Amino acid sequence: MRLLYFAWVKEKVGHAAEDIDVPRDVATVAELIAWLKTRGPEFAHAFDQAEVIRTAIDQAHVQHDARIGDAREIAFFPPVTGG
Amino acid sequence: MIRVQTQDFDVGAEIAALKAGRTDIGAIVSFTGTVRDAHGDVTEMTLEHYPGMTEKELERIEAEATERWPLQASLIVHRVGTLKPGDNIVLVITASAHRDAAFDAARFLMDDLKTNAPFWKRESGPHGDRWVEAKTADEDATVRRHDR
Numbered sequence: 285m286r287l288l289y290f291a292w293v294k295e296k297v298g299h300a301a302e303d304i305d306v307p308r309d310v311a312t313v314a315e316l317i318a319w320l321k322t323r324g325p326e327f328a329h330a331f332d333q334a335e336v337i338r339t340a341i342d343q344a345h346v347q348h349d350a351r352i353g354d355a356r357e358i359a360f361f362p363p364v365t366g367g
Numbered sequence: 368m369i370r371v372q373t374q375d376f377d378v379g380a381e382i383a384a385l386k387a388g389r390t391d392i393g394a395i396v397s398f399t400g401t402v403r404d405a406h407g408d409v410t411e412m413t414l415e416h417y418p419g420m421t422e423k424e425l426e427r428i429e430a431e432a433t434e435r436w437p438l439q440a441s442l443i444v445h446r447v448g449t450l451k452p453g454d455n456i457v458l459v460i461t462a463s464a465h466r467d468a469a470f471d472a473a474r475f476l477m478d479d480l481k482t483n484a485p486f487w488k489r490e491s492g493p494h495g496d497r498w499v500e501a502k503t504a505d506e507d508a509t510v511r512r513h514d515r
Contacts, residue, residue, distance in 0.1 A: 291489070292498045345483065
């Protein structure tokens with residue numbers, strides 16, 4: 285699975301993208317975030333206020349209770365500020 | 368039509384291209400968003416985005432507007448990269464037979480873009496860099512729209 289990070293999430297994590305094998309018991313976005321936070325202090329820091337972070341699965345917005353299923357690409361980012 | 372680009376746009380040229388050869392358009396509304404330096408502390412603004420998803424979201428937003436209002440044409444142009452105060456950021460143009468649809472659709476396009484299109488602004492100035500925070504008012508605008 286490919287994970288992408290944008291804006292300050294990317295800065296806190298320290299990189300923009302990675303390919304990763306997610307444990308099979310990680311079923312939802314919320315569970316994925318909880319698992320990511322165990323991967324190191326930079327992830328714990330980036331996802332500290334998890335409720336603020338927005339998520340997209342295969343380039344479509346989803347809520348944190350969304351199931352990951354067979355997602356190819358999951359992106360994490362702050363609330364958007366375009367326009 | 369939607370475009371994401373680093374280069375500037377010319378509002379007059381875009382409107383001219385949109386209505387070229389057409390006589391069914393009676394109203395054209397354009398909105399231009401520009402880089403603001405209200406307090407004299409912004410020297411640069413950098414726009415980051417999510418290539419691929421950005422285009423999908425803008426196309427979805429435009430399709431939704433076209434479904435809700437009788438539009439003859441529409442255009443969304445959003446710039447990315449490093450900009451300076453006064454520079455253009457975003458352009459929305461809507462064209463319809465009558466003004467109501469053009470006004471309402473233009474507002475809808477901007478409101479939806481501001482809450483859903485994956486762009487992030489970073490301001491640089493003499494006091495350092497900071498990510499611009501999302502405004503609750505933008506979220507409220509989208510809620511207001513969905514309540515209608």
